[in-house]
Amino acid sequence: MKLQRSSRLALYSVLELASRPDEQLSASDIAAKFDVSLNHLAKVLRDLGRARLVEAVRGAGGGYRFCGNARRTTLKDVVEIFEPITLHDVGGFEPGDKTEFGTSLAVVLGEIDDIALATLDSITLETMLKLTYRLHKQPKG
Amino acid sequence: MTKIDIFHEETGLTIRNAMADDLARIIDLDESSSGISKPDYWQESFRRFGSLQDGRYFLVAEKDSKNEKKSQIVGFIIGEIRAWEFGSQPGGWVFSLTVDPGTRLAGVATVMFNTICQCFRQAGIDKIHTMIDRDNITVMAFFRSQGMMAASTIPLQLSLSDMDNAGDSS
Numbered sequence: 001m002k003l004q005r006s007s008r009l010a011l012y013s014v015l016e017l018a019s020r021p022d023e024q025l026s027a028s029d030i031a032a033k034f035d036v037s038l039n040h041l042a043k044v045l046r047d048l049g050r051a052r053l054v055e056a057v058r059g060a061g062g063g064y065r066f067c068g069n070a071r072r073t074t075l076k077d078v079v080e081i082f083e084p085i086t087l088h089d090v091g092g093f094e095p096g097d098k099t100e101f102g103t104s105l106a107v108v109l110g111e112i113d114d115i116a117l118a119t120l121d122s123i124t125l126e127t128m129l130k131l132t133y134r135l136h137k138q139p140k141g
Numbered sequence: 142m143t144k145i146d147i148f149h150e151e152t153g154l155t156i157r158n159a160m161a162d163d164l165a166r167i168i169d170l171d172e173s174s175s176g177i178s179k180p181d182y183w184q185e186s187f188r189r190f191g192s193l194q195d196g197r198y199f200l201v202a203e204k205d206s207k208n209e210k211k212s213q214i215v216g217f218i219i220g221e222i223r224a225w226e227f228g229s230q231p232g233g234w235v236f237s238l239t240v241d242p243g244t245r246l247a248g249v250a251t252v253m254f255n256t257i258c259q260c261f262r263q264a265g266i267d268k269i270h271t272m273i274d275r276d277n278i279t280v281m282a283f284f285r286s287q288g289m290m291a292a293s294t295i296p297l298q299l300s301l302s303d304m305d306n307a308g309d310s311s
Contacts, residue, residue, distance in 0.1 A: 118278070119291070122278050122282045124282060124285075127282070127285045131288070
C-alpha cells in the first residue's frame with residue numbers, strides 16, 4: 001500500500017507535533033526535517049487545521065502545535081482528510097470490471113482494502129509514537 | 142499450578158484467578174459487552190481454564206478487593222499456552238478480554254494484559270497471539286496500543302453453505 005504524498009506529510013506533521021506537546025514548531029522546521037517544500041507543507045497544515053488536529057500559535061516563539069487527542073485520533077482519521085482509503089472501487093469501472101473475472105478480482109481487492117482499513121483504523125497517533133519509540137529506543141528531544 | 146493474586150497499587154486493582162463465585166458477574170460482564178447471554182459457554186470456559194492448570198489462565202480484575210461489601214469484578218482475561226498449532230512455536234494466546242463498560246479508560250485491560258504477559262513470560266513464552274474480528278476496532282486498538290502487530294499467519298474461513306450452493310461439495 002502506498003499513501004499519497006500529502007497523507008504521508010500530514011502523518012509526519014501530526015506525529016512530530018504530537019510527540020512534542022509542550023512545543024510549537026515552525027513550518028520551516030517541519031519542512032526541513034521531512035525534506036519537503038514549505039508550500040506543500042503549508043497546504044497540508046491548513047487542512048490539518050481545518051480538521052482541528054493542529055493549530056497555529058501566533059507571536060514570538062509561535063508556530064504549530066498538535067491540538068487533537070492522540071489517544072483517539074487514528075491513522076485513518078488523518079489519511080481520510082487527504083485521500084479515500086478504499087481505492088479499488090474509486091473512479092468508476094475499468095474495462096473488464098463487470099466480467100466474471102473482474103467481479104472475482106474485486107472480491108480479492110476488497111479483502112485487501114478491508115484489512116488495510118482495519119489496520120489504519122486501529123492504530124492511534126499515541127500507538128504510533130510508542131511504536132516509533134520502541135523501534136528507535138530513544139526518547140524524543 | 143498457576144496461582145495469581147497481585148495487587149496493583151496504581152489502579153487499586155487486584156488481579157487474581159477467577160473463582161466459581163465470580164461466574165455470575167463474568168456472565169453479566171460478557172453480556173453487557175457482547176449483547177448475548179451465554180452461561181453454558183462461560184461455565185465450560187471456567188471448567189477448562191479456571192482450574193489453575195499450568196499454561197491456562199482465567200484471571201479477573203477486582204476493584205476494592207479488601208472491602209467485601211464494595212469489591213467488584215470489573216474485567217477478566219483468558220489465555221493459554223498453545224504449542225505447534227500450524228507448525229508455530231509454543232506461544233501465549235489471549236482469546237478473551239472484557240472490561241466493565243463503566244470502568245473503561247481506567248487501565249483495567251492494560252493491567253490484566255500485563256499480568257497475563259508476565260505469566261507467559263515466566264512460563265518461557267516469547268510470542269503472544271490473539272485474534273479479533275476486523276470490525277472490532279476498540280479491542281484491536283487496545284492490543285495495538287500494547288505493541289501487538291499483525292502476525293505472519295492469516296486466518297482463513299469457508300462458508301460451507303456457499304460451497305454447497307456452488308455445487309462443489311463433492
